[in-house]
Amino acid sequence: MSDDRGTAPRLAGERREAIAALARMHGVVRVSELADRYGVSHVTIRRDISALVDRGALTRIHGGARSTAGMVRAAAGDDQVRIGVILPASRYYFRELLEGIREGAARAGIAVVLAISEYDDGEERRLFERMLRAKVAGVLLATAAAEPETGWLDSSPVPVVLVERAGPAFDHARSDHEDGARIAVAHLVARGHERIMLAACSTTPTAARLLAGYRAELAAAGRDLLEPFDLPGEDASPTGRRARLHDLLRACAQQRASALILHPEGFALPLLEAAEDRAVAVPADLALVTYDDELAEFASIPLTAVQPPKRDVGSIAVDVLVRRLTRPGVARQRVTLLPRLVVRESS
CATH class of the missing domain: 3.40.50.2300 (Response regulator)
Structure with a gap:
């Protein structure tokens, strides 16, 4: 008969390390998803999270936990991490994109601070400076210009992800x-x-x-x-x-x-x-x-x-920013999503 007295603690330790790694990668982990993933009870996952919170690797949120890597420092002591979102408009195209951003932020347990530039480059820069004064952890930015001049962002103290735009020095999420x-x-x-x-x-x-x-x-x-x-x-x-x-x-x-x-x-x-x-x-x-x-x-x-996959672009842009915040050295992320055709009577 084999001696498996050390197996349970070892498995619990491995599971906790895996949970911490998932949280670093995705920003947030959920109790229900982890229980399904590892085939254990919600009580067991909550115990794992408690151990990781005690170690300082995670902080609790409703229904799960958030990684402390990078994001807590960026939050400047606030209870909830905030990201800035600057869009050129809030109607039509960008309305649905904003809904996707809200979904992604809710999933990650972070708050959104929204500003609208009205397609004005000067206003866009003013709003960006205002976001920095509000101590956001990072910014999602759809620039007024289709082909943005992003040199002014090079000195940004927080990560910037371009949304529906692309620039060689920045992460982006956009429709093709x-x-x-x-x-x-x-x-x-x-x-x-x-x-x-x-x-x-x-x-x-x-x-x-x-x-x-x-x-x-x-x-x-x-x-x-x-x-x-x-x-x-x-x-x-x-x-x-x-x-x-x-x-x-x-x-x-x-x-x-x-x-x-x-x-x-x-x-x-x-x-x-x-x-x-x-x-x-x-x-x-x-x-x-x-x-x-x-x-x-x-x-x-x-x-x-x-x-165009507007809602998905917004949601994934949040994921890209969270990954940059929790893993600052991650490779440059350029996510391009494909539109789909909806055939109706006019063709």
């Missing part, structure tokens, strides 16, 4: 908008469309990447590249926007386009009205794919849409 355009083109090509137009507002942060994906997929499919159509910005008057949409439909006719990819999505509903005014049937005369999928399903003709 090039791929989003490619799957829209591929869908239309598969439906037999030979001439596909892209209409986008060139001043949006997404437009350049959509154009790159559009061109690449058309070339791969052996289709002609049509001249992209530039839509007005949000500051255009309703009358000016309607007039420009009629110009777009004329351009589609002149270039013999049978399909259109449209961004931003706010133009989709008025475009359907303009098409009805001009007796252009969707999808019989002009198939339509919109980009974002905020309003598409509510249109008079439910619209096929490319859906």
Whole structure:
């Protein structure tokens, strides 16, 4: 008969080391998840957490524990770690991204301090300095510019993760908008469309990447590249926007386009009205794919849409920041998530 009197303490010790390592990696561990992972009771996991708290490796939160590595120091003595979030807007695209950030923060047991830059570079920098004075542990930043000039962030005393933006010196989490355009083109090509137009507002942060994906997929499919159509910005008057949409439909006719990819999505509903005014049937005369999928399903003709993974980007951006906080030496993290196509009646 073997002597296993030392086995239980040894297994408990190994499990506790593994729990501490998981907490360092993910920032937070949950009692229920650990119990499932190791096949032990909740009471046993709480005992493990108590031992790790006594060692100073963990601090308790509701339903689990948080690693003390890096984050407690950054929290400047507060009961809850706080991260700063600076977004250029709080509506439309960024509203859902913010929901993902909130989900990720709740999962990690940290608080969010939000500020909106309104696409103003100067305001963005002012808000960043304000975040530092508020002693946040790190910052999630979606810059006003699509291609950010990030030199001013080099001296940041806290980690910065770019959200829906990319910079060579920083961690980031973003959607692959090039791929989003490619799957829209591929869908239309598969439906037999030979001439596909892209209409986008060139001043949006997404437009350049959509154009790159559009061109690449058309070339791969052996289709002609049509001249992209530039839509007005949000500051255009309703009358000016309607007039420009009629110009777009004329351009589609002149270039013999049978399909259109449209961004931003706010133009989709008025475009359907303009098409009805001009007796252009969707999808019989002009198939339509919109980009974002905020309003598409509510249109008079439910619209096929490319859906960027906004909520997932926000949630994963928090994970990236937590990993940087708890493991400062971790390799640079560049997370790119793929959009998906939601097919409806317009194509």
